[in-house]
Amino acid sequence: MEENNYKGIREQLKVSIENLYMGDLQILDAIEKGLQYKPKQMPQVGYQGVIGSFSEDAATRYFKDQDASYTRYDEFEEVFEALVRGEIDYGVLPIENSYTGEVLEVYDLIGHYNLYIVGEEIVRVTHHLAGVQGSKIEEIEEVYSHPQALGQCKQYLRQYPYIQSIPYANTAMAAQYIEQLDNKHKAAICSEKAANLYNLSILQRGINTKSNNYTRFIILSKTMQILPECDKVSIAFTTKHESGALYHILAHFAYNGLNLLKIQSRPMKDKSWHYYFFVDLEGHLEDANMLIALGKVSKESEYFSILGGYRQSKKVTY
Numbered sequence: 001m002e003e004n005n006y007k008g009i010r011e012q013l014k015v016s017i018e019n020l021y022m023g024d025l026q027i028l029d030a031i032e033k034g035l036q037y038k039p040k041q042m043p044q045v046g047y048q049g050v051i052g053s054f055s056e057d058a059a060t061r062y063f064k065d066q067d068a069s070y071t072r073y074d075e076f077e078e079v080f081e082a083l084v085r086g087e088i089d090y091g092v093l094p095i096e097n098s099y100t101g102e103v104l105e106v107y108d109l110i111g112h113y114n115l116y117i118v119g120e121e122i123v124r125v126t127h128h129l130a131g132v133q134g135s136k137i138e139e140i141e142e143v144y145s146h147p148q149a150l151g152q153c154k155q156y157l158r159q160y161p162y163i164q165s166i167p168y169a170n171t172a173m174a175a176q177y178i179e180q181l182d183n184k185h186k187a188a189i190c191s192e193k194a195a196n197l198y199n200l201s202i203l204q205r206g207i208n209t210k211s212n213n214y215t216r217f218i219i220l221s222k223t224m225q226i227l228p229e230c231d232k233v234s235i236a237f238t239t240k241h242e243s244g245a246l247y248h249i250l251a252h253f254a255y256n257g258l259n260l261l262k263i264q265s266r267p268m269k270d271k272s273w274h275y276y277f278f279v280d281l282e283g284h285l286e287d288a289n290m291l292i293a294l295g296k297v298s299k300e301s302e303y304f305s306i307l308g309g310y311r312q313s314k315k316v317t318y
């Protein structure tokens, strides 16, 4: 009598997913490693700016239940470098604001460094105009802040066309600089915490154009770390330069019932008019439909990388 080789649907599904990743099995290995990760006690966390920045706010909110220690860096790229060196376990970086949009430098750095997104935190961003003690709005000639913050307060600043907006590395670093300058003609746009810490007086509160002003921060790590409740997946890929290439890739998300949350393109710096696509999808890296779609996309794209699976940030309630 002939033997029945029926393996069961689950077993067959596993084999067909494995076949889909043939030649790219390291992708499945990285996911499996990510699923086995155990949260580290007392992590070292890095962010750009100084205390009082929105990045510090995002970092301390995200790691509030862990006994984390924090290291500050002057530039976004220094946070990436510290992660690669193993100096910190996590880096917290702004990626997108609800009003001014993407922090493009951070997208470009994600494309350049092989790091993973392991979480995200959305924070409410309220900006204040702050000057040295005794200064008055009418006397301000220059205002310093991060370009994103200047953009988020543009409407307010338009009332004072004689005030020059000067880009600075970070909102709280701008506040610290104003304290050092001790000049009543210069001001910073920063958080209330930064104004208090750097001994500035708030000349005008809440100057952001939209009161519902939020910035989404990502948490980066050297390894994939997938929590059980993960409901968001980020990937990066490049397509062939031919008709329908992106359309065909996006079709895999539609056919597998995946909701696309965001798509962003960025130029490949060493290949003119070619682009990296960064895509966020709703779902879990353990789901069969997700693995099938990503397996197909990896086969059809010239470059493909899973940036991570993580939990979507909770709604901001403060």
Ligand SMILES: O=C(O)C(=O)C[C@]1(C(=O)O)C=C[C@@H](O)C=C1
Binding pocket: 048, 049, 052, 053, 054, 055, 056, 094, 097, 103, 125, 146, 148, 149, 169, 170, 171, 172, 215
């Ligand atoms: O963290 C800070 O305070 C920053 O200056 C950075 C940053 C950003 O790059 O988006 C963070 C949040 C706000 O959107 C404005 C500026």
